[in-house]
Amino acid sequence: MSQWLWVIPASPLLGAVLLGLFGSVLRRLEGLLATYMVAISAGAVIAVWRDGAAATPLHQTLYTWMQVGAWQPSFSLQVDRITLVMISVATGVGLLIHLFSIRFMEDDYGRRRYFFYLNLFVAGMLILAMAENLLFLYLGWELVGLCSYALIAHWYREQHNAWSGRKAFVVTRIGDTALALVIFIVFAHYHTLSYDALFAAIQATPLDSAVLGTVLVLVLVAAVGKSAQLPLSVWLPDAMTGPSTVSALIHAATMVTAGVYLIARFHPLYGMWPTMQTLVGLAGGITLVYAASCGFAQHDIKRVLAYSTISQIGYMFLGLGIGAYSLALFHLVVHACFKSLLFMASGVIIRLYEDDHDIRHMGGLARHQPLLRWVYLAGALSLAAAPLISAGFYSKDAIITAAWAAPQLGPLLWALGIVGAVLTGMYTFRLYLLVFHGNPVKTPAAYRLPTSMAVPLSILAALSIAIGFVQFPQNWPAPHLWVPWLAAELGTPPAPSVMTAQWLLVTGALATIGGIVIAFPLVYRERQGRQSVGNIGFLLHGWYLDTLYDWCAVRPYFFLVRALHRVVENSLLQRLGVGSISGSAQLGSRLLNASENGYLATYAGILILGAALVLAYLF
Amino acid sequence: MTLMPVLVIAAILFSIGLSVVLLRRELLFVLMGIEVMFNGVALTAVAAGQHWHTATGQVLVIFLITVTGVELAVALMLVLLAHRLLGAERVEELRELRDQEEPS
Numbered sequence: 001m002s003q004w005l006w007v008i009p010a011s012p013l014l015g016a017v018l019l020g021l022f023g024s025v026l027r028r029l030e031g032l033l034a035t036y037m038v039a040i041s042a043g044a045v046i047a048v049w050r051d052g053a054a055a056t057p058l059h060q061t062l063y064t065w066m067q068v069g070a071w072q073p074s075f076s077l078q079v080d081r082i083t084l085v086m087i088s089v090a091t092g093v094g095l096l097i098h099l100f101s102i103r104f105m106e107d108d109y110g111r112r113r114y115f116f117y118l119n120l121f122v123a124g125m126l127i128l129a130m131a132e133n134l135l136f137l138y139l140g141w142e143l144v145g146l147c148s149y150a151l152i153a154h155w156y157r158e159q160h161n162a163w164s165g166r167k168a169f170v171v172t173r174i175g176d177t178a179l180a181l182v183i184f185i186v187f188a189h190y191h192t193l194s195y196d197a198l199f200a201a202i203q204a205t206p207l208d209s210a211v212l213g214t215v216l217v218l219v220l221v222a223a224v225g226k227s228a229q230l231p232l233s234v235w236l237p238d239a240m241t242g243p244s245t246v247s248a249l250i251h252a253a254t255m256v257t258a259g260v261y262l263i264a265r266f267h268p269l270y271g272m273w274p275t276m277q278t279l280v281g282l283a284g285g286i287t288l289v290y291a292a293s294c295g296f297a298q299h300d301i302k303r304v305l306a307y308s309t310i311s312q313i314g315y316m317f318l319g320l321g322i323g324a325y326s327l328a329l330f331h332l333v334v335h336a337c338f339k340s341l342l343f344m345a346s347g348v349i350i351r352l353y354e355d356d357h358d359i360r361h362m363g364g365l366a367r368h369q370p371l372l373r374w375v376y377l378a379g380a381l382s383l384a385a386a387p388l389i390s391a392g393f394y395s396k397d398a399i400i401t402a403a404w405a406a407p408q409l410g411p412l413l414w415a416l417g418i419v420g421a422v423l424t425g426m427y428t429f430r431l432y433l434l435v436f437h438g439n440p441v442k443t444p445a446a447y448r449l450p451t452s453m454a455v456p457l458s459i460l461a462a463l464s465i466a467i468g469f470v471q472f473p474q475n476w477p478a479p480h481l482w483v484p485w486l487a488a489e490l491g492t493p494p495a496p497s498v499m500t501a502q503w504l505l506v507t508g509a510l511a512t513i514g515g516i517v518i519a520f521p522l523v524y525r526e527r528q529g530r531q532s533v534g535n536i537g538f539l540l541h542g543w544y545l546d547t548l549y550d551w552c553a554v555r556p557y558f559f560l561v562r563a564l565h566r567v568v569e570n571s572l573l574q575r576l577g578v579g580s581i582s583g584s585a586q587l588g589s590r591l592l593n594a595s596e597n598g599y600l601a602t603y604a605g606i607l608i609l610g611a612a613l614v615l616a617y618l619f
Numbered sequence: 620m621t622l623m624p625v626l627v628i629a630a631i632l633f634s635i636g637l638s639v640v641l642l643r644r645e646l647l648f649v650l651m652g653i654e655v656m657f658n659g660v661a662l663t664a665v666a667a668g669q670h671w672h673t674a675t676g677q678v679l680v681i682f683l684i685t686v687t688g689v690e691l692a693v694a695l696m697l698v699l700l701a702h703r704l705l706g707a708e709r710v711e712e713l714r715e716l717r718d719q720e721e722p723s
Contacts, residue, residue: 598714600649601641608637 004044005060005077008087009130011040012094013123016116023112031102034115038098038122042091048079049088053485059132073193076132081489085329086129086261089336093253094122096456100344101245103450108243110154117154118249121147125254129261133194134183137262141179141226144255145172151246152239164238171235175225178218179262185215199268206272216276219266220283227259227313230287234546236310237294240302244347247302252309252339257332260316264325267490271323278408281321285416288314290543292420296427296522297539300357301346304431307542308383309339311420312396318413319399322406324493326486331395334467338382338392341460345376348453349435352444359431360526364440369447371454373436378461382468384428384516385421387509391468396421397508398473398493404504405494414504418511425515426522433523473505474498625666632659644709646698650691657687 015037019030026033048058057080064074079087098118105111121144128140153165187193189211190201206212223229228236239251250256263270263280270277291310298304312335319328349365349372350357366373378390385392400417404410449457471482475498483492496504538544595606632655639652661680668676701707705715 600710600713601644604640608641 002058002060004047005058005079005130006062007044008041008048008091009077009123009126011044012037012119012126015119016123019112019116019119023116026112028106028111030112030115031098031105034119035095035098035102037119038091038095041122041126042095045084045087045091048084053081053084061132065135071187071191073133073135075136076194077130078132078195079130081486082261082264082329083129085333085486086257087126089257089333090122090125090129090254093336093340093460094125094249096459097245097249097253097340097344100453100456101243103452104245104344104347105243114151114154114243114246117147117150118246121151121250121255125258128258133192134186134198135193137265138179138183141258142176144250144258145169145176145226148172148239148250148255151250152242154242154246158241161241164241168235168239171232172225174232175222175259178225179222182215182218182222185211185218195265202269202272209273212269212273213276216266216269216273217279219262219269220276220280223259223262223280223317224283225259226262227256227317228310229259229283229314229317230290231545233287233291233310234542234549237303237306237542240300240306244302244343244350247305248340248343248347251306252343253336256309256313257316257336260313260320260328260332263317263320264329264490267320267325270320274407277321277323278406279321281318281403281406281413282409284314284317284319284321285413285420286314287311288318288420289416289423290314292423292427294539294542296423296430297536298427299360299540301349301359301362301431301435302343302357304359304427305339305342305346308424308427309335311424312339312383315396315399315417315420318403318417319493322399322403322410322413322494323491324399324402325490326483327395327399327402327493329486329490330471330482331399334382334391334395334464337460337467338379338464341375341457341464342379342383344453344460345372345379345457348372348447348449349444352447353442354445356442359434361441362435362444363438363527364436365444366436368444369449371449371457375457375461376432376436378464380428380432382464384425385508385512386516387512389465391464391466393509393512394468394471394473397505397512398471400508401473401501401504402493402495404500405496407494418508421508421511422515422518425512425517426519429516429519430523430526433519434526438523438527474501622666622670626663629659629662629666632656632662634659644711646701646708646710646713649710650694650698653694654687654691657683 012034015034018033018037019026023030057078060077062075062077064072066073098115101115101118105114108114124140124143124147126140128137128144131137131140149165149169152168153162156162156165183193186198189207190198192198192201207215221232225232236251236256240247242251270280288311291307291314295304295307295311298307312331316328316331316335319325319331348369349362352365352369353362356362382390382392384390385396387393387397400414400421403413403417406413469479471480472478474480474495495501541547595602636652636654636656636659639655640649643649643652661683664676664679664683666676668674668679701713705713707713
């Protein structure tokens with residue numbers, strides 16, 4: 001299998017190339033081509049699963065990228081089990097979203113561009129996950145960042161969308177820079193960038209604590225930027241201006257989890273410094289409460305989901321921070337399933353209401369779209385982590401339970417998780433009830449879901465419920481497949497004692513149910529137009545974080561730029577610098593121009609004068 | 620035979636030809652001026668050959684006369700064509716190959 005690993009990233013890359021070069025010939029088949037390319041990739045991933053599921057890591061070196069002395073970064077692929085999880089999500093969910101997109105985007109003006117970037121994105125994500133060294137990872141990291149930018153601004157004809165794309169790009173750039181710095185520091189100390197060699201070298205000769213601390217903080221900043229955690233979370237809610245399918249693939253299922261992957265990849269280093277690890281958990285814990293609180297005041301159906309994504313990734317960071325790496329990855333998989341489902345279904349709902357995103361205008365959709373209602377309910381249950389019957393319960397509550405036994409700050413992290421669980425139940429069911437129940441404010445358009453859209457939704461709905469059953473809470477007489485499967489690479493999560501664990505689990509379940517129950521009266525009040533959560537401006541605007549950044553960073557920056565433009569650019573460079581250069585050039589040209597006047601006698605005279613001067617010089 | 624008077628005469632011939640080229644405006648006169656300059660050069664060559672007792676100077680002059688004849692044929696043809704096609708008889712009327720005036 002090792003020698004065929006290249007097929008996995010190469011196939012969507014080829015799709016992107018074909019779409020870029022011959023897209024105009026394909027007419028309406030772009031979607032089909034793109035889908036097939038991802039399907040090939042997914043097939044190759046299945047082959048990896050069948051071939052021992054990467055029990056021993058698979059390696060393939062494609063070729064040496066560049067050669068500088070003894071340093072030879074190469075295009076090398078590595079598939080261990082962490083990677084296998086990531087590429088399964090990227091290709092599996094990616095395939096379903098491609099399939100869904102064929103009909104969803106069929107009348108779009110940028111169809112070819114859309115599928116080009118979607119394929120390129122999948123290729124980038126696969127490179128990111130399969131890279132064997134940090135430099136190759138960085139290539140994928142930047143590639144997905146580029147595609148994210150391009151797809152957020154997909155409907156670029158509206159000014160606001162292009163602005164959102166730029167915002168996402170600029171904000172994530174902070175994290176990208178941090179990752180680049182990590183690469184520089186690590187290389188300066190160890191002269192290698194491939195994971196195995198690097199981690200072995202660090203274990204053998206540890207860095208001094210200042211450098212190690214810098215590296216760990218920078219890795220966290222990189223992950224926070226990509227995964228939209230506090231304080232760099234502001235780009236994700238605005239990223240919702242892209243098509244819903246893009247939000248499903250990039251801003252829910254795959255790219256935003258790259259930060260989780262990065263930290264999981266660096267877990268040997270975080271293991272060396274538990275305080276730093278707790279910092280990761282704290283970042284996740286605070287983010288998840290923050291985002292969940294913002295989530296239930298939003299009117300825009302996609303912004304609710306955007307904040308819920310930030311919140312759910314916060315849970316993953318919480319899992320990483322307590323050393324429950326395998327549970328974080330588990331939640332990543334579950335989240336990818338239900339969140340892409342919710343985003344795609346929301347895309348359909350927005351279509352039904354003629355591009356109206358406001359959930360206060362919706363209602364009673366359950367009668368018109370039964371299938372949509374049931375799949376949405378499955379996704380919502382999983383997002384809210386309804387006990388026993390949803391996958392979210394088995395992944396999220398496992399993290400919350402494990403947080404209790406975390407080496408540092410355990411009860412605090414656990415409490416943050418519980419508060420988040422209540423809030424999650426509230427905003428999820430507020431969303432669900434407002435959209436699907438009650439009396440319709442506006443009548444939705446009649447629309448029959450095509451099969452190629454219904455099938456991916458149904459598959460994801462089934463997964464949102466069933467995928468949790470691979471890892472039941474510990475001590476339950478039921479399958480425990482996930483954690484032992486990853487134990488060799490990621491270790492086992494911390495576990496509270498048996499009795500405590502049961503109580504914690506019950507508390508978590510009650511918190512979720514409590515949240516769901518609170519949602520009903522809230523929605524009732526909101527429908528009557530009374531004071532409810534929907535009109536709290538503080539939460540609606542995300543704690544005014546955007547305004548804060550606007551005043552602290554954006555405006556001073558623009559001021560600086562304008563000042564530089566006026567003083568340095570216009571006065572100094574234009575007037576003095578460029579002015580003198582162009583002035584002397586013009587003077588020279590005018591002089592030469594005068595000599596070329598076409599009078600033969602002048603030429604002859606100058607000729608003679610020249611000859612006379614030469615003669616005078618010679619004698 | 621002393622060299623100096625001959626050289627002086629040659630220099631005078633050359634200068635006369637040169638001033639004709641520079642000062643006269645008619646194309647035919649310019650050509651004649653060039654011929655006079657050639658003669659000055661040829662006289663120098665003959666005188667130098669005599670001075671050093673070699674035939675080289677005389678050979679050079681014979682070549683020079685031949686080449687001048689050929690050159691004159693071509694040059695006269697150009698003058699004729701300039702007259703026919705461009706209507707030009709004077710030097711200042713031939714100003715096609717000049718830099719355009721500045722647009723501003």
